[in-house]
Amino acid sequence: VLSFIIFICYIASQATSFMMAPLLEFLMALFLFFAYASKLNEKFKGLYWPLMDFLRCVTAAIIYFAISIAAVSKYNDGASKAAGVFGFIATIVYAIDFYITFNDLVTFLKQGSSDSPEGHKSEDEDSNSDSD
Numbered sequence: 001v002l003s004f005i006i007f008i009c010y011i012a013s014q015a016t017s018f019m020m021a022p023l024l025e026f027l028m029a030l031f032l033f034f035a036y037a038s039k040l041n042e043k044f045k046g047l048y049w050p051l052m053d054f055l056r057c058v059t060a061a062i063i064y065f066a067i068s069i070a071a072v073s074k075y076n077d078g079a080s081k082a083a084g085v086f087g088f089i090a091t092i093v094y095a096i097d098f099y100i101t102f103n104d105l106v107t108f109l110k111q112g113s114s115d116s117p118e119g120h121k122s123e124d125e126d127s128n129s130d131s132d
Contacts, residue, residue: 002086002089003022003023003025003026003090004022006083007019007022007026010083013071013082013083014076014077014080015075018067018070018083021063022087025056025064032053035049050101050108051105053101054098054101054102054105057094057095060094061094061095061098064088064091065087067084068083068087068088069084071084072084072085
């Protein structure tokens with residue numbers, strides 16, 4: 001929703017050259033929302049869905065921060081200033097989402113590494129060496 005609001009603000013402002021970033025971010029968020037809602041993440045297990053969400057959050061936070069600084073400092077109209085302020089809010093929101101997603105990604109990767117046969121082998125060897 002925040003990306004869509006920023007997109008509308010950029011359309012109404014003099015900084016229309018920045019409107020593509022919030023539009024793409026809105027579409028990517030919408031795609032991932034529908035992918036999780038329709039359980040595509042369970043059907044396509046070859047893709048690392050938490051990693052895709054993590055990369056989306058990182059790139060969105062960086063891009064929103066950069067274009068918000070440019071919109072607030074370079075343009076004087078109210079819509080550009082509003083888009084910049086909403087962009088800074090979006091940066092904070094995506095940074096929080098980045099932190100939450102990072103914790104989910106670490107859990108996902110640890111879960112994947114414990115399922116490997118090498119992980120079970122090293123645990124068995126450690127238990128045998130402790131009993132000696």
